[in-house]
Amino acid sequence: MYAEKLPVTKWSADLSPGGCILTLTADDLKTEYLKLLDEEHNEQVYQKYLEQHTRLIPREFVQNHGIGCDLVLRKLSFGSDYKSDFFYFSKSSDDWNAVHIEIEKPSSKYFKGSTNEFDPGFLHAIQQINDWRAWFARDNQKGFLNSLAAIQVPMHMAIRNPTFNKYVLVYGRRDEYSGSDIRRSKIQSLETDDFKIISFDSLAEGLKSKDELSIAIRHNEYIDIVTDEITNSEMYGWIDPTQFRVSAALHDKLKNGPPSRTYRGFKSGVPIEAHQYAAENIRIRRD
Structure with missing residues (x-):
């Protein structure tokens, strides 16, 4: 894996496009993130x-092979009505998990005031997950997986x-339910073998053991990698680079940076190095 370290950079709420991973120490990231939660943004x-700060992306349902190629899709549409905020594959030797993540706001409430009745906003979020599950149950699984075949490697x-x-x-x-056994148990009762509910606070746990990830967007003809760093060389060994589009900055790292230890096979008995092969065949985005 290419292990270049980025300079420590402070974050701003500017929502303009950008693919730089902003690197903070785990402790600094946790402090900054928890402070941001208190500010109640949209x-x-x-x-x-x-x-x-991709170490904060949930790792629920990650199997022993990790997140596939350390690649996460943002705002993934499926069907005509649904869109998950984050999506990734994770495999074991026997099966795959296709993990769909919905995020709301840290200021969203689980319960109505001081009661133990669920807030309508929380029930709406639960219903959205049920709608996703129902969509897949209507024989849409095969078509969905076909649309992501390039990254299910x-x-x-x-x-x-099976997937x-x-x-x-x-x-x-978390503090809305952590002091109440009744509230905590009511939330847990909604969870199933294929569905987990987590608080925004929980994303700050275990940051020292979490790797950075690449963020991408699926288009009809290619996958747009919006992260400007090489987070996992195996991505370029397994995935056909013609399926990708990258920034000029990432293309330069693939072309001129340190070679990877990942290969795409052999040509005339010589191993084909993944980064160079990707640089020669990948699409370049002109930001």
Whole structure:
């Protein structure tokens, strides 16, 4: 893996496009993030912050092979009505998890005032997850996976092994229920084997053990990698680079940066190095 370290950079709430991973120490990131939660911005501010500080992206339902190629899709549309805020594949030797993540706002409430009745906003979020689950149940799974075949690699394992949809709802703050066994149990009762509810606070846990990820956007003809760093060289070893579009900055790192230890096979008995092969075949985005 290419291990270049970025300079420590302070974050701003500017929502203009940008693919730089902003690197803070785990302790500084936790402090800054928890402070941001208290400021009660709109959902898009937190979406952007997680995209720039990808260690905060949920790791629920990650299997022993990790997040596939360390690649996460943002705002992934499926069907005509649905869109997950983040999506990734994670595989084991036997199966795949296709993980769909919905984030709301840290200021969103689980309960009505001081009662133990669920807030309508929380119930609406639960219903949205149920709508996603119902959409897949209407024989849409095959078409969905076909649309993501480029990143469900290796292909032979995608064909051979089953894929299970999993759902994560990131919602509210922990202190709304942490002091009440009744509230905590009511939230937990909504969780199932394929659905987890987590608070925004929980994203700040275990940051020292979490890797940076690449953020991408799926288009009809290619996957747009919006992160300007090489987070996982295996991505370029497994995925056909013609399926990608990258920034000029990332293309330069692939072309001129240190070679990877990942290969795409052999040509005339000589191993094909993944970064150079990708640089020669990948699309370049002119930002």
